[in-house]
Structures are given as C-alpha cells and as structure tokens.
Amino acid sequence: MRKYILIRAVYSVVTLWLLVTIIFGLVRLTGDPVTMKAEAGADAAYIAQLRHNWGLDQPLYRQYTSYIGNLLLGDFGHSFGKSLPVKTIYLERLPNSLKLGFAAFVISLVLGIPLGMLSALRVNTWWDSVGKTIALLGLSMPGFFVGLVLIIVFGVQLHWLPVLGKGASAFIWSNPSTWVPFWFKDWSHLAMPAFALGWYFAGAMLRITRSGMLDVLDSDYIKLVRLKGVPEQVVIAKHALKNSMIPVLTLAGLNLLIMVNVAVVIEVIFNWPGVGQLLYDGLSNRDFPMVQGVVLMSGVMIVVLNFVIDVLYGYVDPRIRLSR
Amino acid sequence: MATITRRMPLIIGVSQAVRRSSDVAREAPFIPLLVLTLLVFFAIFAPVIAPHSALDPVKPTREQCLAKYGMAACPYVDNVPPFWAHEGSVRTPLGTDFLGRDVLSRLMYGARISLVVALTGTLVAGVIGTLLGVLAGYLGRWWDQIIMRITDAWLTMPSLVFAILLSSVRGPGLWNIVVILALVFWSRYARVARGEVLTIRERDFVKLAEINGVRKLRIIFRHIVPNVINSVMVVFSLQVGVAVIIEASLSFLGVGVPPPEPSWGLMMAQERESLMEGKWWLAVFPGICITMLVLSANMLGDWLRVRLDPQLRNR
Amino acid sequence: MVKAVDGISFSLEAGETFGLVGESGCGKTTTCHSIVHLLPPSARIVSGRIELAGEDLVSKSQREMQKVRGRQIATILQDPMASLDPLFSIYNQVAEPAYYHQALRGSKLRHRVKELLAAVRIPSPEARMKEYPHQMSGGMRQRIVGAVAQAGGPKIIIADEPTTNLDVTIQLQYLNLLKDLQRASGVALIFVTHNLGIVAKMCDKVAVMYAGKIVEMQPVRGLFYHPRHPYTRALLDSIPKLGTKEPLYGIPGQPPDLADLPTGCSFHPRCQHASDRCRNQEPCEQSIGNGGTARCWLASEEFARE
Numbered sequence: 001m002r003k004y005i006l007i008r009a010v011y012s013v014v015t016l017w018l019l020v021t022i023i024f025g026l027v028r029l030t031g032d033p034v035t036m037k038a039e040a041g042a043d044a045a046y047i048a049q050l051r052h053n054w055g056l057d058q059p060l061y062r063q064y065t066s067y068i069g070n071l072l073l074g075d076f077g078h079s080f081g082k083s084l085p086v087k088t089i090y091l092e093r094l095p096n097s098l099k100l101g102f103a104a105f106v107i108s109l110v111l112g113i114p115l116g117m118l119s120a121l122r123v124n125t126w127w128d129s130v131g132k133t134i135a136l137l138g139l140s141m142p143g144f145f146v147g148l149v150l151i152i153v154f155g156v157q158l159h160w161l162p163v164l165g166k167g168a169s170a171f172i173w174s175n176p177s178t179w180v181p182f183w184f185k186d187w188s189h190l191a192m193p194a195f196a197l198g199w200y201f202a203g204a205m206l207r208i209t210r211s212g213m214l215d216v217l218d219s220d221y222i223k224l225v226r227l228k229g230v231p232e233q234v235v236i237a238k239h240a241l242k243n244s245m246i247p248v249l250t251l252a253g254l255n256l257l258i259m260v261n262v263a264v265v266i267e268v269i270f271n272w273p274g275v276g277q278l279l280y281d282g283l284s285n286r287d288f289p290m291v292q293g294v295v296l297m298s299g300v301m302i303v304v305l306n307f308v309i310d311v312l313y314g315y316v317d318p319r320i321r322l323s324r
Numbered sequence: 325m326a327t328i329t330r331r332m333p334l335i336i337g338v339s340q341a342v343r344r345s346s347d348v349a350r351e352a353p354f355i356p357l358l359v360l361t362l363l364v365f366f367a368i369f370a371p372v373i374a375p376h377s378a379l380d381p382v383k384p385t386r387e388q389c390l391a392k393y394g395m396a397a398c399p400y401v402d403n404v405p406p407f408w409a410h411e412g413s414v415r416t417p418l419g420t421d422f423l424g425r426d427v428l429s430r431l432m433y434g435a436r437i438s439l440v441v442a443l444t445g446t447l448v449a450g451v452i453g454t455l456l457g458v459l460a461g462y463l464g465r466w467w468d469q470i471i472m473r474i475t476d477a478w479l480t481m482p483s484l485v486f487a488i489l490l491s492s493v494r495g496p497g498l499w500n501i502v503v504i505l506a507l508v509f510w511s512r513y514a515r516v517a518r519g520e521v522l523t524i525r526e527r528d529f530v531k532l533a534e535i536n537g538v539r540k541l542r543i544i545f546r547h548i549v550p551n552v553i554n555s556v557m558v559v560f561s562l563q564v565g566v567a568v569i570i571e572a573s574l575s576f577l578g579v580g581v582p583p584p585e586p587s588w589g590l591m592m593a594q595e596r597e598s599l600m601e602g603k604w605w606l607a608v609f610p611g612i613c614i615t616m617l618v619l620s621a622n623m624l625g626d627w628l629r630v631r632l633d634p635q636l637r638n639r
Numbered sequence: 640m641v642k643a644v645d646g647i648s649f650s651l652e653a654g655e656t657f658g659l660v661g662e663s664g665c666g667k668t669t670t671c672h673s674i675v676h677l678l679p680p681s682a683r684i685v686s687g688r689i690e691l692a693g694e695d696l697v698s699k700s701q702r703e704m705q706k707v708r709g710r711q712i713a714t715i716l717q718d719p720m721a722s723l724d725p726l727f728s729i730y731n732q733v734a735e736p737a738y739y740h741q742a743l744r745g746s747k748l749r750h751r752v753k754e755l756l757a758a759v760r761i762p763s764p765e766a767r768m769k770e771y772p773h774q775m776s777g778g779m780r781q782r783i784v785g786a787v788a789q790a791g792g793p794k795i796i797i798a799d800e801p802t803t804n805l806d807v808t809i810q811l812q813y814l815n816l817l818k819d820l821q822r823a824s825g826v827a828l829i830f831v832t833h834n835l836g837i838v839a840k841m842c843d844k845v846a847v848m849y850a851g852k853i854v855e856m857q858p859v860r861g862l863f864y865h866p867r868h869p870y871t872r873a874l875l876d877s878i879p880k881l882g883t884k885e886p887l888y889g890i891p892g893q894p895p896d897l898a899d900l901p902t903g904c905s906f907h908p909r910c911q912h913a914s915d916r917c918r919n920q921e922p923c924e925q926s927i928g929n930g931g932t933a934r935c936w937l938a939s940e941e942f943a944r945e
Contacts, residue, residue, distance in 0.1 A: 018477035026490065026507065136626075140619035142569045144576055145611035148592065152604045220721035224784070226677060227716075228736045229709025229791060232701075242726050264484060265573050269596075279485065283492055283579055295481075295489045302480050318726060318771045 004314050012307040019299045023292070024067055071296070077289035086293030090275060097267070097274030099183060100197060101259055103190050105252075107198035112205025113248065119206065120213035121236065131206060138203020144265040147196035151269070154192060193270040197263055208251045212244040219243075249313055353627040356620035363617055367435040374429035375415070379584050381424030382416055400424025406605055418609055422594060427606065430586035431613055437587045438617060441498060442567035445505025446560060452506060453513025454556050458548060460514065461521025472518065478511040483566070484573055491579040498581050501574060505567050516559050520552045554632045561625030565618035572614050588614050641898045643669045643682060645851045648924075649844075653794065654821065656828040658842035658859070660835065660874070662894050666851040667831045671797045674829075675712055676704040692794075710740040713788035717800040719780035723772035729756075729783060730768035736791035755786040758823070759816060778809040782816065789820065797829045802837065814841060835878060839863060847871050850895050850905040853924075855938075857931030867933040869910045904935070912937055 070077070077086050112135075119131030216222060217240060225235050264276035271277070275294060282290035366373070376382050381400030389398040404420040407413060418427040460471035490504045525548070572589030574580030581587035583594075588610035595606035644666045651657050659667045672678050674689055676696065689696040691711060699707070708714075713736070716722045723732055733752045737743045743751055749768075756764035759782040772780060781801060788796050798817065802810040814837065821828055830841055838845055839859065846856040847870065855868040866872045873890045892909040895901055904922050907913040916936050924932040 014473060015477045015480060018473060019480060022474070022477060022481075023489070136619060136622060137615075140565065140622050141615045142572055142611070142618070144573065144592070145615065148596075148607050148611065152608070220716055220718055221724045223677070224714070224716055224722045224787070225724065225735070227675065227708055227714040228739075228787065229705050229707065230735055230739055231705055234739075239724050239727070243724065264488070265576060268577065279488060280577055283488065283577065286492075288492065291489060291492050295485055298485055299481055302482070306480065319773050 001314060005311055008307055008310045008314075012303050016300060016303050019303065020068065020071060020296065021064075023296060023299070024064060077293050086290055087297075089278065089290070090294060090297050093273060093275050093278055096272065097263060097276060100190065100193055100267070100272060100274055101263060102183075103194035104198035104201065104259060104263075107194055108201035108205050109252070111198070111202035113209045115202075116206040116209025117213055117241075117244075119210040120217065123214060131210065135203040135206040135210075138199050138201075138206070141199070142265075143196055143200055144269055146199050147193065147266050147269045150192045150196055193266050193272055196270075197259060197266045201259060205248070205252065208248050209244065212247040213240060215247075216240050216243045246313070246317060249309070252309075353623050356623035356627075359616055359620040360624065363435050363613075363620075364439065366432045367439050370429075370432040370436060374426075374432045375417075376426035376429040379425070379586075382420055382426045384424070385413075385415075388413070403603055403606070405603070419605060421591070421606055422597075425586075427591075427609060430591060431588070431609060434586040434588045434591065434610065434613065435617075437498065437581055437585060438568050438571065438614070441501050441505070441571045441581070442564050445502045445571075446509065446563050446567045448502065448506035449509035449563070450513050450556060450560050453510035454517045454552065456510065457514035457517025457519075458521050458552060461518040462525065462548065468518070471514065475511045475514045475518075479515065481508075483508045484570055487570055487574055488577070488579060491574060496579055496582040498585070501571055501580055504574075505570065508570070509563060509567065512563065513556055513559055516555050517552050520555045521548055524548055524551050558625060558629045558632055561621060561628050565621040565625070568614060568618050568621070640685075642685075642851055643897060644673065647687075647848075647853055649846055649853065649856060651795065651827050651829065653827050654825045655844060656821065656830055656842045658838040658845040659829060659831045659848060660833065660838055660845060661848035662833060664894060664897075665848040667848055668799055670848075671714070671799055671829065671831060674797065675708050675714065676701065677708075706740070709736040709791040709793065711791075711793055712795045712797065713791055713793040715781075715784050715788050715796065715798040715801045718804050719777045719784060720804070722784050723780060725772055727771075728768065729770055729772070729775075732772075733768075733783065733786050733790055736787060740791040751790070752786075755790055756783070758789065758820065759783065759786045761786070778805055778813065781805060781809075781813060785813075785816065785820065789824070789826075792824075793826060795827045795829065797831070799831045800833070803832070803834075810837075817841070835863075835874060847874070850900060851897060852905065852934060853932075854906065854935065855931070855933045857927070857933075858929055861929050861931055867927050867931070867938040868906075868935045869912055869937070870906050873909075 115131050115134065119128045122128055222235065222239060225239050226232075263274065264279055266272065267274045267276035268280045275298070279291060279294045281287070282294065384392075384398060384400060388404070389395050392398070400420075400423065402420060402422050402424045404413065404416055404424075406419045407417045416426045416428065418431070420426055421430065456471055456475075460468045460475075486508050487504050490507060491500065494500045494504065571580055572587070572592075575587040575589030576593045578590075578593065580589060583590060591610040592607045595603070647666075647670055649657065659670065661667050669678070669682065673682075673684055674696065676699065678684070684697055687697060691707070696704070696707065723729075730749075730752055733755055734743075734748050737748060737751050737755075741751075752768060753764045756767060761767050761779065761782060767775075772783075775783070781804075784801075801817075802813050805813060817828065818841065820826070828841075830837070832838060842859050844856070845859050845862045846853045847862075847868065848854065849870050855862065855866065855871045857865075857867070862871065863875065866875055870890075873888075876888050877890060879887055890909055895905055895908070901908055901918075902921075903919045904910070904913070904917045907917045910917065914936065920936075922934045922936050922938075924934050925936075925938045927933050927938055
C-alpha cells in the first residue's frame with residue numbers, strides 16, 4: 001500500500017508540473033495577454049508599462065522560472081480589478097463552490113446509483129428503459145439549461161425557492177465558529193443550483209452503476225454465491241454492491257472534476273458567489289491574472305482530489321491494500 | 325439416503341426468440357438519425373427556408389407597432405411571444421427576441437453554428453489526438469511516456485475552464501472556438517488511440533509483418549489505423565455532444581461566438597433578463613434545440629459503441 | 640424453442656459418483672443448473688420431475704430453492720480464479736453457507752470453518768482464513784471452493800469440470816481429495832467432465848450426453864469395456880494410446896446445432912454404422928443388460944466389443 005501511495009504521489013506531482021507548464025505555454029502561444037487587457041486605443045507607453053509589470057518583456061525562460069518560482073511560494077498573482085492577491089480572493093470564495101459541488105455530488109449519488117442498480121437488476125425491462133432514458137437526458141441537457149428551467153418553474157412561476165444568491169451564511173477562514181454551521185444552513189438557496197449541477201452527473205452515475213453492476217452480476221463468483229444458497233437480497237447487497245462500487249468510485253472521482261466545469265455556468269446563472277463566478281467576473285473585466293489564477297488553482301485542486309480518490313480506492317480494494 | 329430420481333424425463337427449453345440484447349444493439353437508431361438529419365437540413369438550407377433574416381429585425385406590421393408603442397410605424401417590435409400566445413403572430417411563430425429578430429430563423433441559422441463548430445472542432449481534435457496516440461503507442465518507450473504524461477496532465481484540466489482560459493487570451497470568434505475545441509479535446513482521442521494500438525501491436529498479424537521486414541510506416545497505416553479508427557469513431561460521436569455543450573456554454577458566458585451571430589448559447593444568455601419578467605420561451609427554445617442535438621449525437625454514439633464492440637452486444 | 644436438454648433421466652444413490660460426459664454444448668452444464676433451478680432467464684424447464692428425498696424440486700419456488708442450494712445440493716464451478724469474490728476474506732466466503740443453512744455463529748462458526756479448511760488440506764487454516772482469494776494459488780482456491788461446497792453439509796455435490804482449469808500436476812491431488820471427502824461424508828457426487836480418464840478414476844456410473852440427450856448410461860466398467868453407442872465408442876477410440884504410433888483418431892464432423900437437429904438419430908451424420916432406420920427414426924432408450932441404457936438402434940444387437 002505504501003508503495004502504491006508513493007507512486008501516486010510522485011505521479012500527481014509530475015502531473016501538476018506538466019499542467020502548470022502547459023498552461024504557461026498555451027497562454028503565451030495563443031495570444032498576448034497584454035493586448036487583451038489593454039483597451040483599444042491605449043497608448044504604447046501604457047502597454048509597455050503593463051508588459052513590464054507582468055514581466056512579459058523578459059526572455060521566455062526567465063518568465064517561466066519566475067512563474068514557477070512564484071507558484072511554489074504560493075503567489076498566484078494579483079488581481080487587477082480587486083487589487084488583492086488572487087489567492088486570497090480564491091480561498092475566500094472556495095468554500096461556497098465546495099458547498100455547491102458537494103451538494104450536487106450527493107444529489108448525483110442519491111439519484112444515480114439507486115436508479116442505476118435498479119436498471120441493472122431489472123435489465124431490459126421497462127424500468128431499465130426508464131433508467132437509461134433518464135441517464136441520456138441527464139447527459140444531454142446542458143447544465144445551464146436545466147438551471148434556467150428550474151428558475152422558471154420553481155422560482156418565477158411557483159415562487160417556491162429563492163432564485164439568487166447563496167443566503168447569509170458564510171465561511172470565514174479566520175473565524176472557526178463559522179466553519180461547521182456553514183455547511184448546514186441556507187439549504188433552500190442550495191436546492192436549485194445543486195440540482196442543476198448534479199443532474200448531469202446523476203446521468204453519468206446511473207450509467208456507470210448500471211454497467212458495473214451488470215458486469216458483476218454476470219460473474220462466476222456471484223453465480224457461486226447464489227449456488228451456496230445465500231438469500232438473494234444478501235447476494236445483491238453484500239456481494240454485488242461492493243464489487244460494483246469499485247468502477248463507480250473511480251469514475252465518480254473523475255466526474256467530480258467535470259463538475260467544476262459546469263459549475264462555472266451554474267454559478268453565473270444563480271449568482272452563486274463561488275469560484276466559477278470569479279472566473280466569469282475575471283473574464284468580463286479582463287482581469288487576466290484572476291482568470292489564470294483560478295484556472296491554475298482549479299487544476300491543483302483536481303490533481304489533489306484525484307490523488308485522494310486514488311488512495312481511497314486503494315483502501316477499498318484489498319488487492320491493493322494488502323500489497324507492500 | 326439421498327437420491328435424485330428423474331422418473332419423468334426432463335426437458336429444458338431455451339427460447340431462441342428473445343435476443344437478449346433487446347434495446348441497444350437491435351435496431352438502427354432511427355429517431356436520432358431523423359433528428360440529426362433534420363438539424364443538418366435546417367443548417368444547410370437556412371438561407372432558403374428561414375422565414376426571416378437572422379440578423380435583421382423583422383419588419384413589424386402596423387397593428388403590432390400600434391399595439392406595442394402606440395405609433396404607426398416602428399423599426400422593430402421586441403419580445404413578441406410565440407404564435408399561440410395572445411400577442412403572438414404566425415409570421416413569427418416562435419416570437420421575436422429583444423431586438424425584434426425572428427426566433428425561429430435565428431434558431432435555424434444557429435444550427436449552422438452549432439454543427440459547424442462542434443463537428444470541425446471535434447474533427448480536428450480527433451485527427452491530432454489520434455495521430456499522437458498512435459505514435460505514442462507504436463513508437464513506445466520514452467516517446468510513449470512523454471506523450472502520455474502530457475496527455476494525462478491535459479486530461480486533468482476541466483474542459484470548459486480550460487476553454488475559457490484560452491478564449492480569454494485569444495478572444496471570441498467562430499474559428500477561434502474551433503481551435504480552442506481542438507486544443508481542449510485532442511487528449512481524449514490520444515488516450516483511446518494509444519490503448520488500441522497497444523492492444524493491436526501485440527496481435528500476431530502485426531508481429532508477422534514486423535518480422536517480415538515491412539516498413540514501420542506501412543504497418544501503421546495498413547494494419548493499425550483501421551482498427552484504431554473504430555474506437556476513435558465511437559469517441560468522436562460521443563464527443564460531438566460535449567463540443568456542442570462547450571460551445572454553447574462559452575457563448576452563454578460571452579466568450580464564445582460573438583453577437584450578432586445566433587449561437588444558441590448566446591441566445592439563451594441574451595434572454596436571461598426576460599426570464600425574470602416571465603418571458604420564458606425565448607430562453608427555452610434554444611435550450612431545447614441544444615438538447616435535441618446533443619441527445620441525438622449521444623444516442624447515435626451509444627449505438628455505434630455497441631455495434632463496434634462485440635463484447636457489449638449482449639446487454 | 641430449442642431443446643437444450645431433451646428427455647434426460649437418471650437416478651443417483653448416496654455416496655455414488657455419477658459422471659456426466661460429453662463435448663461442449665451438449666447440455667451437461669444446463670442439466671446441472673436445472674437441478675438447482677438456476678437457469679438463465681431465457682431457459683426454463685418445460686417438463687419433468689426432479690425428486691430429492693421424496694420432494695419434487697421442479698415445482699419449488701426460487702425462495703424454496705434457496706434453502707436447497709448449498710444445504711442439500713452444493714456446486715463446484717470450473718474456474719477457481721473467478722469463483723471466489725475478490726473483496727471478501729476466505730473465512731467470510733467459507734462461512735457463508737454454514738451461517739445461512741446451519742445458523743452457526745461466533746466461535747462455533749470459526750471452528751467449523753477451520754474444520755472445513757483442514758478437511759480440504761489447506762495448511763495453517765487459521766492464518767489462511769484471514770486472507771483473500773488473490774493471495775492463493777489456483778489449486779488452493781479450488782480446494783477452498785470444495786470447502787465452501789461442504790460447508791452447508793450437502794447430500795449432493797455437483798462438480799462442473801472442477802479440474803479443467805488446474806495444472807495437470809494438481810489435478811490428481813484434487814481428485815483424490817474429492818474422493819476422500821466423499822468417503823468421509825457419504826455425499827453423492829455428480830461429476831461433469833469431457834475427460835474420460837477422470838471418469839474412469841472417479842465414477843461409479845456414467846452417462847454420455849450428445850445433443851441434449853443421454854445416448855448411453857452404464858456402470859463405469861461396462862462403459863469402458865463394452866460401450867454400446869457408436870459415439871461412446873468413438874470417444875474411447877480418440878484417446879491417444881501410449882506406446883503405439885497409430886494416427887490419432889478424431890470423430891469426423893461437428894456436433895449439431897441444437898436449433899437444427901438432424902432427423903432421426905442426432906448422431907447419424909457422424910456415425911459409421913448409420914442405417915436407414917437411424918436416419919429416419921429417433922432411437923429410444925434401449926436397455927442393455929447391466930441396468931444401463933443406450934439410445935441406439937444397433938445397441939440391442941450383439942455389438943459388444945472386447
């Protein structure tokens with residue numbers, strides 16, 4: 001197990017480094033950040049000043065090393081718009097996005113996994129068709145569309161749920177007393193965005209659970225368990241479930257990452273003050289360090305998340321847990 | 325004493341009538357093909373069959389101007405509801421948008437954008453990705469390692485976020501989006517292609533060719549590529565849907581196809597304010613179009629996947 | 640409707656080993672699955688009766704069969720790698736039948752598991768119990784499967800090609816083990832195989848299946864020394880003989896597609912002795928002396944071979 005963790009850690013570090021380099025390279029290659037920031041008609045002096053501020057007048061390798069150096073020190077640059085370090089603003093907003101993401105994840109699990117299992121257990125029947133259709137719809141309707149529809153139905157027409165914002169509770173890093181209550185308050189605000197975000201993943205979860213379950217149900221060892229005369233509920237609940245969770249968990253982790261994507265649009269629609277909205281604001285205000293910083297930080301978070309999931313996975317599967 | 329006796333002879337029948345594959349592998353996917361054909365039809369023939377222009381406001385009638393503004397003539401009438409509503413008219417069956425343009429026509433022209441961008445972007449990504457994947461798989465050793473590490477790192481970037489970053493640097497524009505799509509998605513193909521190559525490489529017919537001294541390049545093109553194409557095609561068909569959503573999302577956020585082009589995502593963004601006023605249809609129609617396109621692409625992709633993978637046929 | 644198994648009939652005594660022989664696809668596995676009512680959804684028992692200790696199994700519901708499986712009839716499958724659940728410990732898996740059928744718990748259960756593992760000659764069972772399937776070799780796994788089969792205290796064990804996936808060197812060990820277990824517990828064994836050598840060693844009575852029917856059934860010596868059905872004879876002839884350089888003999892042709900059986904006797908296209916009667920009339924079971932039967936028009940004639 002230890003060796004497994006070590007390998008995964010090294011792998012994560014390499015991935016991170018590559019990620020950072022790729023972002024660096026692509027940004028420099030696909031356009032000039034300075035001209036994006038500067039207004040049309042800005043004079044040459046201003047542009048030159050900007051270039052100097054950003055160190056873009058330095059030779060490329062110098063830029064690269066200082067870029068990496070800054071990152072290692074935790075400096076992700078300064079936002080233009082808010083004149084605060086990007087990192088500060090990002091961290092302030094992060095708990096909100098995590099809350100949303102977590103809620104959406106839970107929704108996707110609660111919706112997707114049971115339906116997926118039902119589909120597999122009643123394969124090729126009417127239930128299965130329903131399940132597969134739901135999954136397809138989930139995967140095909142863009143998140144922001146679902147969000148808009150929800151707003152229309154529940155917010156505007158029925159007035160059941162508040163439409164915008166996240167409510168009053170806040171997570172303040174410096175104030176530990178806010179840490180726990182934050183996760184449990186203001187659920188009415190969370191309902192719609194979380195559902196809009198989780199819908200797509202419910203579809204993906206459904207599929208993965210269904211196919212994983214079908215694979216397991218076909219296997220010899222399940223056949224043998226049945227032949228042992230173990231009651232059917234136990235066959236499913238004990239053996240089939242645990243075995244199908246392995247592929248589900250793996251892909252659940254991956255899906256979490258895609259959730260970060262859709263979250264951007266959802267946050268914008270629902271005016272949810274999270275990291276995605278930061279990205280959007282940065283775009284609209286041409287706040288380039290902000291945009292780059294958010295993207296980088298998201299990348300870092302994802303690599304870390306994947307690492308954690310890999311370790312968890314190693315724990316569940318005794319073949320890995322018991323190895324050296 | 326335990327005995328099993330079968331005094332009456334046992335007959336066990338197996339129904340051959342039920343093909344256990346039922347749903348997926350059974351029949352051709354008519355509905356998605358139909359929908360896709362329809363959308364392509366609209367896209368190609370939009371200039372001919374669209375009732376109005378997508379970019380210019382519809383010329384309003386006297387009655388409309390009077391009803392809305394109390395004037396005899398006006399440049400445009402905005403936010404006309406669909407024909408079944410009170411103020412709607414059959415001239416603009418799905419209503420007009422905030423600038424008085426006909427929604428139906430814009431939807432038709434929008435089909436062009438969605439299809440062109442998604443297909444081209446995915447195609448370019450596919451070509452690049454497949455090539456890199458095949459190279460990595462075939463050349464092996466440290467070529468493989470380098471390309472795969474890069475691919476893996478690339479894959480950890482969430483696609484939309486990545487696309488947003490790139491577009492913030494490149495700026496909006498239709499062809500920019502295509503380039504961005506290609507840059508974001510090539511890694512998916514690379515991974516699949518490499519996997520296929522590795523599997524095939526070990527197969528005997530390739531080894532035979534190598535032993536007989538056939539040139540490496542020839543082996544790649546004659547033996548490996550056709551087999552890789554199958555899996556790549558499946559990825560392609562499933563990725564088209566994703567590309568459509570990404571383009572729509574980008575346009576929705578304002579960094580995709582710029583106005584006044586009628587990208588469906590953009591249309592939805594522009595009508596967000598009218599949502600609050602209760603004019604929900606303007607934002608919903610483009611959304612329905614996007615869903616139909618992606619749904620059909622996904623269904624087609626699913627069918628393709630089952631067709632091309634013999635192991636999955638029994639589900 | 641394809642008849643996977645057509646008109647099978649046999650009986651089994653306690654402590655007896657019954658061999659079921661045939662090529663792939665002849666219906667032996669289907670027969671075994673049907674005894675415990677675990678057929679795939681596309682198959683069903685059309686007619687027949689399976690009697691165990693006076694009760695008919697065919698008419699039982701799945702719920703009722705659950706109590707029969709493992710408790711009265713246990714099964715050993717072919718592939719030891721795939722038979723055990725990779726995520727649960729050996730203890731867990733061997734204990735399951737005892738837990739559900741004999742309601743053993745706690746230390747009694749542990750003791751029983753140890754007993755079972757020791758009976759299949761697993762060294763240091765205490766330590767092994769905590770381990771997982773992937774840590775064991777194929778031979779060991781198959782022995783554990785044997786322990787699992789014994790755990791419920793069954794009267795019948797169905798072994799479906801248990802040694803086919805084992806190394807040849809381990810096969811003999813395993814067969815001896817099965818025989819010892821049988822002797823100790825008096826359990827009846829239904830042994831499915833395509834290997835006549837194993838049949839000779841293990842079985843008391845043998846049935847040869849072809850195209851879903853039993854074409855010959857005899858006590859083992861009778862089958863080997865006086866086979867009455869041309870198919871059996873052909874199978875015996877195709878066993879390579881040590882010490883001679885005779886060319887290998889294979890049965891010409893292919894087993895028929897069950898959906899498209901030949902008229903008359905199913906074997907006639909491949910049979911050297913086929914007559915018109917064979918081609919047109921399906922043979923019924925002819926009794927041949929020692930309590931055996933053969934489904935062949937030529938069996939009743941003096942066709943014994945020395």
